Amino acid sequence: MTQYWCEMAWLGGPSATQGVVIGVDGGRIRSVTSGHVTPPAGATPLPGLTLPALANAHSHAFHRALRGRTHGDRGTFWTWRDLMYRVAAGLDPDNYYRLARATFAEMAMAGIGVVGEFHYVHHRPGGGPYDDPNAMGVSMAAAAEDAGIRITLLDTLYLHGGFCSEWASGYAPLLPEQTRFSDGSCGEWADRLDDLAGRTNGANVVIGAAVHSVRAVDPASIAIAARWATARQAPLHVHVSEQPSENRQCLKAHGQTPIAVFADAGGLGPDTTLVHATHASAEDISLAGELGATCCLCPTTERDLADGIGPSEALIDGGVRLCVGTDSHAMVDLFEETRAVELGQRVTKLERGVHSIDTLAQMATANGYRSLGWETGGTLKPGSLADFTTLSLDSARLAATDPANALAAAIFAASSADVHHLVVGGKPVVAGGTHVSIDVASELSSIIPKVVTS
Numbered sequence: 001m002t003q004y005w006c007e008m009a010w011l012g013g014p015s016a017t018q019g020v021v022i023g024v025d026g027g028r029i030r031s032v033t034s035g036h037v038t039p040p041a042g043a044t045p046l047p048g049l050t051l052p053a054l055a056n057a058h059s060h061a062f063h064r065a066l067r068g069r070t071h072g073d074r075g076t077f078w079t080w081r082d083l084m085y086r087v088a089a090g091l092d093p094d095n096y097y098r099l100a101r102a103t104f105a106e107m108a109m110a111g112i113g114v115v116g117e118f119h120y121v122h123h124r125p126g127g128g129p130y131d132d133p134n135a136m137g138v139s140m141a142a143a144a145e146d147a148g149i150r151i152t153l154l155d156t157l158y159l160h161g162g163f164c165s166e167w168a169s170g171y172a173p174l175l176p177e178q179t180r181f182s183d184g185s186c187g188e189w190a191d192r193l194d195d196l197a198g199r200t201n202g203a204n205v206v207i208g209a210a211v212h213s214v215r216a217v218d219p220a221s222i223a224i225a226a227r228w229a230t231a232r233q234a235p236l237h238v239h240v241s242e243q244p245s246e247n248r249q250c251l252k253a254h255g256q257t258p259i260a261v262f263a264d265a266g267g268l269g270p271d272t273t274l275v276h277a278t279h280a281s282a283e284d285i286s287l288a289g290e291l292g293a294t295c296c297l298c299p300t301t302e303r304d305l306a307d308g309i310g311p312s313e314a315l316i317d318g319g320v321r322l323c324v325g326t327d328s329h330a331m332v333d334l335f336e337e338t339r340a341v342e343l344g345q346r347v348t349k350l351e352r353g354v355h356s357i358d359t360l361a362q363m364a365t366a367n368g369y370r371s372l373g374w375e376t377g378g379t380l381k382p383g384s385l386a387d388f389t390t391l392s393l394d395s396a397r398l399a400a401t402d403p404a405n406a407l408a409a410a411i412f413a414a415s416s417a418d419v420h421h422l423v424v425g426g427k428p429v430v431a432g433g434t435h436v437s438i439d440v441a442s443e444l445s446s447i448i449p450k451v452v453t454s
Helices: 061-066 077-089 093-109 135-147 176-181 186-200 219-232 244-254 258-264 282-290 299-304 312-317 334-349 357-364 366-371 406-413 440-452
Strands: 002-009 017-025 028-033 044-052 054-059 112-119 150-157 205-213 236-240 272-276 294-297 321-324 388-391 419-424 427-431
Touching (some): 044 419, 054 093, 054 272, 061 440, 093 112, 093 419, 112 205, 112 236, 112 388, 112 419, 186 205, 186 219, 236 258, 282 312, 312 321, 321 357, 321 366, 357 406
Parallel strands (some): 150 205, 236 272, 272 294
Antiparallel strands (some): 044 388, 388 419
């Protein structure tokens, strides 16, 4: 059994515990003991604060190529989307593998042990399939494996170009730039997804399903996607109520909000994660809580795209579990995502301490693992996945941290630059602040210009 000695570790509650030894075997934590002032013989020392590995519950890996290229423009989500489509048009299985591998490795260096990849770039530009119709999905799974982190590949159903009353279906046809996202029908999507699940499920891969949005998938097709996920006990994720105009258009088309439409189609349940829900109504929140859904908030993207501040307090009060994601990768820093959940509420409510410190920590760890189908991840206890990350306390940001305030310091002051170590499945992925096998900055610098100019 491999042992790790943690100077401090968060084992739950509002504070950290000193001198914790974690015993690891077979990719799982087998023992957790405290009171060890110095490392036992043979134990790997982890000075600083050790946390369960962070869970990035919502990612579009190719959006990493947009960082710094879109943030200064005026407009809205809808104008930003045009720039995103241009990058998507340049992807193929080879360059997407390289971009995703480097992006996932950047996540590892930020302490992230698992990513939920909301994957919708399936086919060739124009919509024709590759020789292997799952070439892009296989590339995503391989990229995460090679970067050293777990992945829940949320293969996304995408059928329509948006709400449109001029068409009998109530939906507009796909735009030319959207055709590569679509399988053409829910049946074709499900058949392809069955093939993908049969080929890529492994120790570090979970195959889940996603509905892109109610504006891109009709209720009958949502029902089929929900049945696919339920039959396989797989996670089901969906973008909902991201912008006010989306709600208005959905009310006009269906007489209901996106969350209500999704629920009526059978999509809401304990394995469902609503992504964003920024403009969810009180009735939506009550419905989601009653049916046991989770909500993933992505504050750095939601504020970058001027979408708004999610109703995190109302969601929790309504019984909805919260997790966080980096979404468009405006930055890859789950400490920033997590504190932004609380700070957003402080700005809107003019009140501090809306969410407790340990509640925020659970959003970034155990809740995200659960959302992605890894029920035993995100905690430091026997039987859990041996996924944990350590923050150095040597930076000016975290100097003078002690066990009583270590968790608060991490949530409210740490950055991804403070991550010193990451272990996934008992294996070191980041050591001394450096990825063990990938020069992440060089890889990103090499591949992003090629993707952006394709």
